[in-house]
Amino acid sequence: MDCLQEYELLKQKVLKHDPQADISLLDKAYGLACAAHKEQKRKSGEPFVIHPVAVASMLADMDMDLATVIAGMLHDTVEDTDLTLEDISAGFGHEIAYLVDGVTKLKHIPMTTKEELQAENLRKMFLSMASDIRVIVIKLVDRLHNMRTLQYVNTDSQITKARETLEIYTPLAHRLGMTKIKWELEDLCFKYLEPEEYARLEKQIDQKREEQEAYIANVLSELRSKLDEAGIEARLDGRPKHLYSIHRKMVTQNKTLEQIYDLLAIRVIVNTVQECYTVLGIIHEAYKPIPGRFKDYIAMPKPNMYQSLHTTLIGPKGKPFEAQIRTWEMHRVAENGIAAHWKYKEGRDYRATDTDIKLEWVRNLFDNQKDIDDASEFAETFKMDLFTDEVFVFTPKGEVKVFPAGSTPIDFAYSIHSAIGNRMTGAKVNGEIKPLNYKLKTGDFVEIITSPPPGRGPSRDWLGIVKSSEAKSKIKQWFKKERRDENIERGKEAVEREIRRLGCTQAQLMRDEWIQPHLARHHFGSMDDMYNVIGFGDVSAQKFVGSLYSEYQKEQAADETVQNAKKIEQKKEQDQDRAYSESGGVIVKGLDNCLVRLSRCCNPVPGDSIVGYITRGRGVSVHRTDCPNIVSMSEGENRMIDVRWADKSRSSYVVQIGVKAVDSRTLFMDIVKTVADCNLSMLAINARKTRDNYELVDLTVEISSRDELDRLVRRIRRIENVVDVSRTVR
Ligand code: MN
Numbered sequence: 001m002d003c004l005q006e007y008e009l010l011k012q013k014v015l016k017h018d019p020q021a022d023i024s025l026l027d028k029a030y031g032l033a034c035a036a037h038k039e040q041k042r043k044s045g046e047p048f049v050i051h052p053v054a055v056a057s058m059l060a061d062m063d064m065d066l067a068t069v070i071a072g073m074l075h076d077t078v079e080d081t082d083l084t085l086e087d088i089s090a091g092f093g094h095e096i097a098y099l100v101d102g103v104t105k106l107k108h109i110p111m112t113t114k115e116e117l118q119a120e121n122l123r124k125m126f127l128s129m130a131s132d133i134r135v136i137v138i139k140l141v142d143r144l145h146n147m148r149t150l151q152y153v154n155t156d157s158q159i160t161k162a163r164e165t166l167e168i169y170t171p172l173a174h175r176l177g178m179t180k181i182k183w184e185l186e187d188l189c190f191k192y193l194e195p196e197e198y199a200r201l202e203k204q205i206d207q208k209r210e211e212q213e214a215y216i217a218n219v220l221s222e223l224r225s226k227l228d229e230a231g232i233e234a235r236l237d238g239r240p241k242h243l244y245s246i247h248r249k250m251v252t253q254n255k256t257l258e259q260i261y262d263l264l265a266i267r268v269i270v271n272t273v274q275e276c277y278t279v280l281g282i283i284h285e286a287y288k289p290i291p292g293r294f295k296d297y298i299a300m301p302k303p304n305m306y307q308s309l310h311t312t313l314i315g316p317k318g319k320p321f322e323a324q325i326r327t328w329e330m331h332r333v334a335e336n337g338i339a340a341h342w343k344y345k346e347g348r349d350y351r352a353t354d355t356d357i358k359l360e361w362v363r364n365l366f367d368n369q370k371d372i373d374d375a376s377e378f379a380e381t382f383k384m385d386l387f388t389d390e391v392f393v394f395t396p397k398g399e400v401k402v403f404p405a406g407s408t409p410i411d412f413a414y415s416i417h418s419a420i421g422n423r424m425t426g427a428k429v430n431g432e433i434k435p436l437n438y439k440l441k442t443g444d445f446v447e448i449i450t451s452p453p454p455g456r457g458p459s460r461d462w463l464g465i466v467k468s469s470e471a472k473s474k475i476k477q478w479f480k481k482e483r484r485d486e487n488i489e490r491g492k493e494a495v496e497r498e499i500r501r502l503g504c505t506q507a508q509l510m511r512d513e514w515i516q517p518h519l520a521r522h523h524f525g526s527m528d529d530m531y532n533v534i535g536f537g538d539v540s541a542q543k544f545v546g547s548l549y550s551e552y553q554k555e556q557a558a559d560e561t562v563q564n565a566k567k568i569e570q571k572k573e574q575d576q577d578r579a580y581s582e583s584g585g586v587i588v589k590g591l592d593n594c595l596v597r598l599s600r601c602c603n604p605v606p607g608d609s610i611v612g613y614i615t616r617g618r619g620v621s622v623h624r625t626d627c628p629n630i631v632s633m634s635e636g637e638n639r640m641i642d643v644r645w646a647d648k649s650r651s652s653y654v655v656q657i658g659v660k661a662v663d664s665r666t667l668f669m670d671i672v673k674t675v676a677d678c679n680l681s682m683l684a685i686n687a688r689k690t691r692d693n694y695e696l697v698d699l700t701v702e703i704s705s706r707d708e709l710d711r712l713v714r715r716i717r718r719i720e721n722v723v724d725v726s727r728t729v730r
Helices: 003-017 023-036 050-061 066-073 085-092 094-106 116-129 133-148 155-175 179-193 195-230 243-252 257-261 273-286 328-344 354-367 372-386 409-416 418-423 469-482 484-501 512-521 527-535 541-583 628-634 667-677 706-717
Strands: 235-238 264-270 309-314 320-327 390-394 400-404 424-429 432-434 446-450 586-588 596-598 610-614 620-624 643-645 653-661 681-689 695-703 722-727
Touching: 003 023, 003 050, 003 066, 023 050, 023 066, 023 085, 050 066, 050 133, 066 094, 066 133, 085 094, 094 133, 133 155, 133 179, 133 328, 155 179, 179 195, 179 243, 179 328, 195 235, 195 243, 195 257, 195 264, 195 273, 243 257, 264 273, 264 328, 273 309, 273 320, 320 328, 400 409, 409 418, 409 424, 409 446, 409 469, 418 424, 418 446, 418 469, 469 484, 484 527, 484 541, 512 527, 512 541, 527 541, 586 596, 586 610, 610 643, 620 628, 653 667, 653 706, 667 681, 667 695, 667 706, 695 706, 706 722
Parallel strands: 264 320, 596 620
Antiparallel strands: 235 264, 309 320, 390 400, 424 432, 424 446, 586 643, 610 620, 653 695, 653 722, 681 695
């Protein structure tokens, strides 16, 4: 087909899609392309212009809008001919010029790459540079046409192009949901990269083809008559198989061709969604469906907006086959992905901002998010690519480097090597000298100008200019290392200043026990290390001194508390000493300086429950609460007063104990021995016999606490024949 014929076909396609289209503008573009590329030939020997016409035609096949089709027609003019962007803009308007410019810029990305990471960066760069998705669509179609005609170039170029296509273009097509282009590109790459494997697989499939096709044809004709009966207009296909995807499955899943290719597939394309479900019913009636294999992607579209009904059935001779049922609209989306998007905007202004278009596409992705795994993968890459806050720039060697948006040539220099950054004196961006605070743009080629080693080093201002944390830390590193002495001096000064500001002295704050943990916590080997860090500004003197100051305050507060407590304690002791000296170890509530004595009748000892009795003229006498005398004294007169034992009592008290026992010759000796065993001094002891023949022993001992008394009483009780032990009251 010659060029003009192809062009006539293209016009029909455009008009079919958009009867209002401005065909005169398309004619003008065709004329311009023919004239501009007049001298050029393709490798095949044909006139070059058949390439842009083919690209425009493929874009029209995808129902792209007129601007995209015309931009496709003109896509190689600015790069390869004398035409300028201004010419395009003047003749075709801003939008078309913008698209042509986008495609032209992408040509400057050096696509040869060896590493996977680089390929990923290149793809990202590609997306971020193409500010309009239509630019990518044109670029993919351009590449597809070049791949289709790759037989005319030499083998080396074939391999280079095919590899580049597989690494950069097919993943992009995949992400944009442009399945049809992706599959064709993959098969073409496969053919050039692994020609033997490709040929072998093709032959194998060919051998089975007859059998397969006969089987499919049988199913399709059965189905055709049933659909005719139901009055449904449909296109029926045996689904095409893609060699590369079969090859990939065989390799990655380690399967034979039979295992993969055995599943036959058909596709039914109808006009309405209603018909999709009707066809599903007809198929399920004609063939037995395999349970669990039905998927309704119409009700629940895939995240990339793919919609279809999938079901697997048992066909003739018990052979299973898969059926996909969809509308034409769904078919377009399945094949063209994001490119199908422009159809939805039909009748509306195409010149919506590209951000709107991107946003709508991404919103669609999220709205239809059902299959989470798939969705997150897809949406993730989209978010990253379309709302990137990264810039992608080139090294002089064509390597891609990624930086946070807003990065400068300084960031770039440090990403190459610290030494480059430290010796940097200037930068060239796209061949022109730029200031160091120039903001890098995606696609920039950056070259760093350095002075000979050792260089003068970075400036402190750079810390405020750079964006990447890598550059920041490397610059700080330099100051830490190269300006150590200076930093230490600055650091010391700053610390001293701060101490003075807080109104303290060095001696008050710079205490070893506070500084050492601080050094250890921040992994400083010495005070100088820390002064260094403070000196060049990584840690503020305020922060460091502040932490010492808070320790100091804590200590001050603690000191005060301790001293207060001590004072209170002392006061108490003094009080008690006085009480002790004046009262024999008893404190009288509410009365200071009164005369107190322990009663001789019941001899209370510390620990005993006691009560005071206000005597006439002889102060307060202290009795045990169970003293019979006090009980009789309290009657009629309110002269009782609360008393308590002072915490610190006097050292010895005299108590009297009475022991009652049945006749026992050794009792007297046993008691004396027990008192001695308890380490107590016996003041008096005497024994007598009662009329009813009990032995009674009264003893007077000196004790220092109630505990001693209790212990003594317990031991005396254990003496043989003792029946009772009691405190005696005179
Ligand atoms: Mn081209």
